[in-house]
Amino acid sequence: MKNFSRILVFALVAALMFTCCAVAEEPTHENSIIYASTTELSGDWGRALWTNNASDKLVRDLMDDHGTVVSDQTGEYLINPTIVKEYTTTENEDGTKTFTITLNDGLVWNNGDPITVEEYVAETLFCCSKVAADLGVKSTAYMTYAGGQEYFDGTATTVSGLRIIDDHTFSATVVAEKLPYFYEITYAGFNPMHIKSWFGEGITVKDDGEGCYFDGDFTVDGIGAQVDAERFNSTDRVSAGPYNLVEFDKESLQATLTINPNYPGNFEGQKPSIEKIVVVKTTTETWADSMKTGGIEFMDSMTDDVDTAMDMVDEGGFAYDTFDRAGYGKLMFQCDFGPTQFVSVRHALAMLLDRTEFANTFCSGWGSVVNGPYGTGMWQYQESEEVFDEKLNSYPYDAQGAVDVLVADGWTLNADGTEYTEGIRYKKVTEEEAGTYVHNVTLDDGTILMPLIIEWSSSENNPVSELLSVMLANNPDLTAAGIQINQTVMTFTELLNYMYRDASQGDKYAVPTYGMYNLATGFTPAYDYSYNWTSDPDLVAQGYNQNYLFNDELDKLSMDMVYGVDSTDTEGYLKLFQDYIILWNELLPEIPLYSNIYVSLFPDWLEGYDQDSFWDFSSAILYANVAGYGE
């Protein structure tokens, strides 16, 4: 009986195990994914020092992730605890600030070599050198760290602000001019650079007590060829990220990456489970066919053909993830001449454009509208949502309201100075307000009248321009309100020349001509709009304050938001951020038109994928897995 019981128990356990095995998910696809991009790879893996191609950046981000500072899912910067053991800041008497970083033990490159503290300093030190600039590096690090300028100019042999303290600790001292800065944590952002691969044998980073320097033949002739070779090197590349670049095929512009077993995880300790990622190019015409036939398996951040994507999801076999774009398409005003200098006109234009309808039409239902310069994925917005809901004007469509605003501001005249009856509205303006605006009318008594004619510069082959032309410029309500918009289509380069009033490209560009431009803007995790509203003529000439809106309060808020608040004072920062957005919304130097809802499409065997505005594929894929493999 006892034996029978044992047999019964054994049989039961065996049956259970068998059932479990039968129920367990069987992989239907190999543990890999083919990521497609409409931007092709160029094969430049030189970090962000040379080029900013989006696909190259994706591969770089997959290869390199050992930074001391990272941004999280909402774009908030933080010290990476996987890399950093200890982080301290010291305010110095001369106004500079020293960031001291102690690295964790056991950090290694993908080839198993330990990552040294010198290698953490190497990239920034390189960027501080004139050699880097001569090799085409676009960096201003030398202006950030103490002693950097002298090292760059050749008047010092070391960067005094970069110090190696011990085998695991280094420090960086930031110049006083760059402090305080709300995002000062980014100054503590250091990424390791494999010295031997980048600069060759014989080059080392040293600190003899006076600051860091490169020892060896650190000249353009000495390291130039090696740096150029390493930028494009795809064979046995030494890196330290979740994936290793195992191949880049120059003929097909295809990159293949496999898991780096030495990767310690991201800032949350997360490691990837998908064994292989292949990055390929696709086209807007054929991506759907490629996806259906398995040629590609991941379409990132789609804005066009979303309906096709949804059809594919409905047919089965595909899933998708949506997230808000960190940016928007906009109508930008230049606010120092012509009718657009008057806030009433900007308000009226906003009220004469049904932005919700515009966003719906342009984005085919995959878009939203924001009421200020922010993205809904930003942590700042998420913390301020209630305030914005209460205080921001959404400028809903209101033809009569637009007329009322104009009338209240004095747009009440005909061209001959009589009371407005029909056609284009005119306003009596001062000589200063009139400026050199070409459409002004001067009456016999010397009165200057400005007509409500807005010159609009739009770039060619731009669907936004076409929709704006229909929904705004040719809107009957706009004509009835006494406004005329003249659209001029031009190349984007010419548009920029007019926008910058760039006399170096031709005298005509120096004359304020267009009051309205349709453009797009994007946000980065460091929300920094300092100098964007400057009144300094030199800075304006450089292209800062492209709106030519000279409002001291807005300028002060944008400056204080980043330079007037301590990095730990989040509450103070948020208050300034909210005040800035509210004032911006009132002054309305731009009308946000649409903010896309991006769609990433992938097969339904990809599980746990969750992308966001500041959390792209290279970050989100670490948390995802192919069904049947891992979690």
Place this chain on the structure above:
Amino acid sequence: MGKYILKRLGYIVVVFIIVSLLMYALYNLIPSDPARAQLEPQRKSMKPAEYEAMYNRLRESMGLNAPLIVRYARWLGIYPDINGEFNGMFEGNFGYSQFFSQDVVQVIKSPMKNTIFINIFSTIAALAITIPLGIYCAVHKGKKFDATVGVVTILGYSIPIYIIALIFIYVFCVLLRVFPVSGTKTPGMEYANSWQEFVDMLYHIALPVIVMTFGSLGGMTRYVRSSMIDALSMDYIRTARAKGVKEKVVIYSHAWRNALLPVITSIIGWFLSIFSGSVVIENTFSLNGMGKLYWQGLNNLDFELVLAIQMFYTVVSLLGSLLIDISYGLVDPRVRVNK
């Protein structure tokens, strides 16, 4: 003959200089600031002082502060650059791509290889089909086959290659699943040897080659046909036939040789076009070729890249016209240069 070729080569040099000056001046007349364009994405992350320093540095390093003629002379390599060295086209430096941040030669290498590889197949395939087809239609002029080919070639000639490509992709890739939709390599494939790699590439470029071949059938077939019809109506053909010469000999030896004269220009032109890519085909099939690169260069105002490509095509065209003239002589003794 040698003297004639030398003289023509001399002309080529003169024409090259004139074209290069015109092209360089034309691109530099476009109101744009490459330094500003390069820094624009980084502007927000820089303080004004940083921006200004970098902008000035970039303009200096790009040589944008020098007058146009100096820049042109530097580009050609007949005037020292900012480092005091002669480093232009004549020294083998074809420029620097601002968009790709590397030497133009490096940027062009792979696309050129791909373009030549694909075009050789499509050109040979197209000629192998169109010449016999054109001859056959001419010989059987007015017959049903000729009429059918006439209709098909007009259709092929009229439909844009873009549409043909999409139709072929739908039929061969989506419905029949015979070919891959795009690319030149199976994603993530690890090859055991280079032969396997070559076969995979052939498999991937098969459909673009078919589309390119199909798209070019119409023109050449009709050209060969009409040339052959002219030749076949000549008196010497009638005489040859009256003498009892075999029909094959009449067609291929007497008629075709004479019909070849006007066709040769097109044939050589085709072979020269193996260096130039097709923007439409390369974009549709995600091929890394010269057409797409040229288009990219223009879109990004990457003028040194565009100029290098254009100057290369200028040289190819000039040499091509010399080749055509020499070929005329080879095919037709009447126009041979003997002295």
